[in-house]
Amino acid sequence: MPKDRPAGPDSRESPPGIFEVRVLHDGSISGLHGDMVDPALEDLALGFLTEDLSRVEFIWTGSRIPLRISIHRSQRRGHRSARIVGEQCRELPLRITLRELDVVTLLIAGLTNPAIAAALHISPRTVTTHLDHVMRKFGVTNRSAVATIALDRGLIGLPLPIGTDGLDQLAIGRMVRSSGTLPSRALSATGRSLSVDPIRIGALIPSQGRASADAMAMLGGAQLAIEQINARGGIQDRLLQMDIADVDADDETSARTAIDALLRQRPAAITSGYLAGQLPVMSASATDGIPFLHSSASSLLGDLVADDVRRHHGVFQFSPDDDDYAPCCVSFLTQLRESGSLNPRSNRICFVIQSRWEFIDLGIECATREAVAAGWEPVVVKASGSDGDSAWAAAARTVQGSAPAAVMVGSYFPQDLSAFVREFLKAPSDTLIYSTYAPSVPGFRESLGAKCEGLLWSATTGTYADELGAEFSRTYRARFGRSPGRSHAGIAYDRIHILAQAWRQVSDVRDFDDVADRLSETRYRGVNGAYAFDPCKHRTLSLGRASRDPSLAQAHTIFQIQGGRDILVSPTPYATGRFIPPPWVPGAAAGRGS
CATH class of the missing domain: 3.40.50.2300 (Response regulator)
Incomplete structure (x- = not known):
């Protein structure tokens, strides 16, 4: 089938995520971003022309981002043509999910709930749950109304979840049949049926x-x-x-x-x-x-x-x-102090936490109680705004001003910790820096170089050094x-x-x-x-x-960066080294007030 895509007046810029093409009976194609159109959509357009249809609408799920597709009858150089307009839709109409779209498509094709379940390899109860969700989103109470609204809104998913003749009474089904080349998603990625599928x-x-x-x-x-x-x-x-x-x-x-x-x-x-x-x-x-x-x-x-x-x-x-993070920090610092490995000038512990990701709980409330019971004065600082570099740099300046014995930097992201450390080390106080998780990410030490020497960090689950x-x-x-x-x-x-x-x-x-x-x-x-x-x-x-x-x-693993390496310093059964004062805290082990 020829796939000529000549440049011309239709080959102009279009808004991001939108394309428009015309397909003639001979298979030639022209239009906006025509070279990027899935060949299967071109075959559908030919099926559209063969059936002499006026208009069809559907959701194309054969691409990484779903496309809302409409195909219209048009005239091009004196010949009938199929005009395809596609637009990326990261969120489907009426906020249905792709799986709900599959269920609705098969419902329109006339399949019963057990048949839909068998086609999608889910349970009939799950199909019922999906349909309940769809009916709530559509504002209806029965299957017929779901089908009516879905057809009206073009909520049919192609390629089909399975091969089915149940859509043949509809224009879109006749188009699929006449295209003759559109596979269902039941086939493998190569188009070959496999006798034994891999476990996915x-x-x-x-x-x-x-x-x-x-x-x-x-x-x-x-x-x-x-x-x-x-x-x-x-x-x-x-x-x-x-x-x-x-x-x-x-x-x-x-x-x-x-x-x-x-x-x-x-x-x-x-x-x-x-x-x-x-x-x-x-x-x-x-x-x-x-x-x-x-x-x-x-x-x-x-x-x-x-x-x-x-x-x-x-x-x-x-x-x-995650609510182990702050309590384990308090426990570790208390052990250092009581063992004589740390004799801080201050009794304050500062917890700097991110303001995004609402479901994160670093255990600050529990740690505050445990800190007070152990003779520490806990202080909480929130990295406000968008949690960008400026927010973490501002938090570092706050910590510098109060000069606590230690600060726990509560972010999972190396970018946040790097911004904090760079700013803090411009004028460091005698404060241990103890981070949650972020230094576990590959490349963190290399990004900070010598500035990360002496940094403490922990992970709720870390790879042991055994x-x-x-x-x-x-x-x-x-x-x-x-x-x-x-x-x-x-x-x-x-x-x-x-x-x-x-x-x-x-x-x-x-x-x-x-x-x-x-x-x-x-x-x-x-x-x-x-x-x-x-x-x-x-x-x-x-x-x-x-x-x-x-x-x-x-084990809640605690590491210290020593000599450019992550040394596991706690807990004792798994430790391969011991804590040493970081280079910016020369008096950390010298005794209170010395």
Whole structure:
């Protein structure tokens, strides 16, 4: 079929995300960004012309970002042509999700709830839940009204979730039939039916925005585990396959779009790092019952699981809660003081916290009480505004002015910590800098150079410095030519192996309830310590706070950057070094008032 795309008066600039083309009977095409149009849409336009239709509207889901498509009958150089207008829609009309669009499309095609469930590989109960959500969004109370509104608004999804003749009575169905080349999404990416499909794992990877460096670690850890499992024959004679959806860790809309796209790939499980949009992602996964394995160290997410364990049966948090951060900081500083390793000039501890990501709880309230009980004076400073570099620099100047014994910088992002440290070291007070998590991200030490020497940092789950952790780091470097970092690469690696362990114990990896039951029974020693899940909140246990058994719980790891390396200084059973005063605190161990 010829695909001529001549330049001409139609080849002018258009608004971002919009294209317009015309297709003639001979297959020639012209218009705005015609060279970027999916060939399958061109074939649909030819089917439109063959059926002599006037207008059709639908949602095209065959691209990374869904497109709202309308095809109109038009005249071009004296011949009938099909005019295609497409526009990106990051949010579908009436706020329905892509999975709800699938259900509505099959409803319009005349399928019953059990037939829709079979086509989409979900339960009839889940179909009913999706339709209930759609009816609320449409403001109607029955299936017929849903179909009427969907047809009126062009809410039919193409390519079709399955091959079906149920749309043949509609214009859009006749167009699809006459195009003759439009595959359904039931086919593999190559268009070939597979006798044994791979086991698919959907992965939300925050490769856009502030978490991009950590995203590489997450991706590498998961990829390494999958390669190792596949090299041993996979699971139940099936290979594992990771389907990646890129997201921005700060952008809830990108998370919603990504989870909808992953759910359409029929994953047997979904994994995620830390996201501002974790709540809607968790909700979407729970609706379909798919195991959702995330590593947002959030006590709030654990509370939501505990509030409705039946709905969140398959949700598992692969780290202890974030509310361990500040109390563990207080405990560590108190131990330093009582052991004589630190004899501070001040009794103040300052906690600087970010103002975004409302579901984060660093345990400030608990830490404040524990600090007072231990003889400290706690002070809380919020990095206000948009939490950009200026906000963290301003917080550093506030800390300089009060000269506390120590400051905990409460952000997960290296950019925030770097801005704080650079400003603080312009005129440093005798203050220990203790950070949450951010230095675990690969490349952090290199970005600050000598300025990060002596910095303390902690992680609710970090890669141990023992033989298992060291071997993982060596294997990772040999495979990818870069450092894995000290936290999320290990989490992602352990998570895939734990998921594989559960799958080996079930007869069907898509029996999600059975898989969730096996995950609940997890006992696993990984590179980030021991994994066992709390029966109510489904999060891993924190050693010393949730459990004193090191075979079941993960240590809250505390590191200090010494000689350009991350040295594990606490807790004692896993430590490979000891705390030393940072270079800007010459009197830190010299005694109070000296």
